[in-house]
Amino acid sequence: MLCILLVCGAAWVGLMRMSLAAEARVRLTHVADAVAYSGAVAQARSLNLLAYVNRAQVAHQVAMAHLMTLASLNQFAENLAAVKAAGDPPDWLLQRHFGEEAAAAYRMAHLLPVATGRLAGSERELIGEAIHRHDKIVHDVLLKAADGVVGKMRAMRDQTMLRVLRANYLNIDGNAVRISQADERDPAAAMQIVVSTEDPAASVARNEGRNSGEYRRWVEQAAMRYPFLQSRDLTSLSDWDARHDKRACGEKRFELRRRGHTLLDDAGHWSAQDSLSYHELQGNAGLACYYRENPLAWGQARDRAAQGPDGVRPPRKFSDVPFWKWVREHTTWDIVTGEENSLADTYADFDAGLMEARGLPAYYNVAEGMANQSLRFAIQLRQSLGSLHRRAAGPRLDSTSGGVLDTLTAGLAVTVGSAAQTYYSDLASSGLDSNSSSDQNHNLNASRNANASMSADLFRPRWRARLVPSNSQEASWQ
Numbered sequence: 001m002l003c004i005l006l007v008c009g010a011a012w013v014g015l016m017r018m019s020l021a022a023e024a025r026v027r028l029t030h031v032a033d034a035v036a037y038s039g040a041v042a043q044a045r046s047l048n049l050l051a052y053v054n055r056a057q058v059a060h061q062v063a064m065a066h067l068m069t070l071a072s073l074n075q076f077a078e079n080l081a082a083v084k085a086a087g088d089p090p091d092w093l094l095q096r097h098f099g100e101e102a103a104a105a106y107r108m109a110h111l112l113p114v115a116t117g118r119l120a121g122s123e124r125e126l127i128g129e130a131i132h133r134h135d136k137i138v139h140d141v142l143l144k145a146a147d148g149v150v151g152k153m154r155a156m157r158d159q160t161m162l163r164v165l166r167a168n169y170l171n172i173d174g175n176a177v178r179i180s181q182a183d184e185r186d187p188a189a190a191m192q193i194v195v196s197t198e199d200p201a202a203s204v205a206r207n208e209g210r211n212s213g214e215y216r217r218w219v220e221q222a223a224m225r226y227p228f229l230q231s232r233d234l235t236s237l238s239d240w241d242a243r244h245d246k247r248a249c250g251e252k253r254f255e256l257r258r259r260g261h262t263l264l265d266d267a268g269h270w271s272a273q274d275s276l277s278y279h280e281l282q283g284n285a286g287l288a289c290y291y292r293e294n295p296l297a298w299g300q301a302r303d304r305a306a307q308g309p310d311g312v313r314p315p316r317k318f319s320d321v322p323f324w325k326w327v328r329e330h331t332t333w334d335i336v337t338g339e340e341n342s343l344a345d346t347y348a349d350f351d352a353g354l355m356e357a358r359g360l361p362a363y364y365n366v367a368e369g370m371a372n373q374s375l376r377f378a379i380q381l382r383q384s385l386g387s388l389h390r391r392a393a394g395p396r397l398d399s400t401s402g403g404v405l406d407t408l409t410a411g412l413a414v415t416v417g418s419a420a421q422t423y424y425s426d427l428a429s430s431g432l433d434s435n436s437s438s439d440q441n442h443n444l445n446a447s448r449n450a451n452a453s454m455s456a457d458l459f460r461p462r463w464r465a466r467l468v469p470s471n472s473q474e475a476s477w478q
Helices: 002-086 091-111 120-151 153-168 214-223 323-330 342-350 385-396 399-409 438-451 472-477
Strands: 177-181 191-195 204-207 234-237 255-264 270-282 290-303 353-355 363-366 375-384 413-424 463-467
Touching: 002 091, 002 120, 002 153, 002 214, 002 255, 002 270, 002 290, 002 342, 002 353, 002 363, 002 375, 002 413, 002 463, 091 255, 091 270, 120 153, 120 353, 120 363, 153 177, 153 191, 214 255, 214 363, 270 342, 290 323, 290 342
Parallel strands: 177 191, 290 353
Antiparallel strands: 191 375, 204 363, 234 255, 255 270, 270 290, 375 413, 413 463
16 A cells, blocks of 8 residues: 555655746747847847948038038139129120020029128038037947947846846846856746857948948948039030131130049048139130130038148139140140149149048948858757745745755756847838738839848848747757
């Protein structure tokens, strides 16, 4: 009889242990998936935040390009008004050669606010202050924010997984829950998350923005979307047949050349330059036919650190030496077949408005070799059965029953595993309803084809999270 009781008791103990283990495993499996998925979501949020930081950086660079261009155009307007006030050339000359519209614009120059001196100084100061504010946000706010995101990426992921785990096991002391790497297991912990991967921050790399990399390419492409920042070149030919010498000049005519551009130099600084010149055909024994340039307006804004002009500053009036002779002695300008406003551009070089900025900042992008890979990791979630029965019984557990359960669960633990990944998603995986209209399906297919070869980067916030099956290596690790 005693033997039967012992056998029944042993069977009961075994069944209790199996029951507790089964209960723990079922619950722990669901929690492990939630914990792993939350970790992948935390990584995706960090990467998407870096993408938004990069896009904000691009926007600030475009804003500074606009400000540089505005500074150049303000100086351009000042000089145009000064030339008009001097009356050289007179407006009737422009009207005869280039029509009433060009002459009317020239006559209106003195009405511009910068021409009256009311805004000239204050505008320059305001533009300089605005550039300084943008530059401060770029280097002292956004770049430092990106550094912080990368530096805390692993900690944010681990803290997120711990919060999810603790939210599912409220009766377990939070201090008894651990998270560690595979070689740092703590058998004494009531619950433990063991993560298989290294720091996720290793998947991103810090790059210098001044180099010809992705950041510079994004900035230049964004700037080209704005007509204000595009090339401002226009040439008007004279309507009046007043060629100096038809045999020497052929079919050439007087020209009104508008030139302008906004550029990002090799050092990562913006500059803008604008000019307007009236080119008159002249000739003499030394040079049969050439363009005598008469600058009407010029302006330039560049960074103080940028290289200044070389050579000799040209005179404003060529009363002591003929224009063509001075050009031949001091420059390499092409005044016969050239298409630039060389004299006005040189004035702009010497009179440039100087701004201060630190250039393109450093930026984060996907590390080399990671463009077509995801950030996957596996976790092992371990729970001691002693923590399980105390969670289930709660305050109703008396000392006697608690002692019995402690005996039954002594040394027992349940371990489950899960895996998740943070991946880069293009439009093809946007999850649109397959029952959408044919037009929508056509657009979706086109988007899929367009994005089929898209590599991961940190300029588009398209990072997502999902659970994935554990591979053989992770299964054996668990």
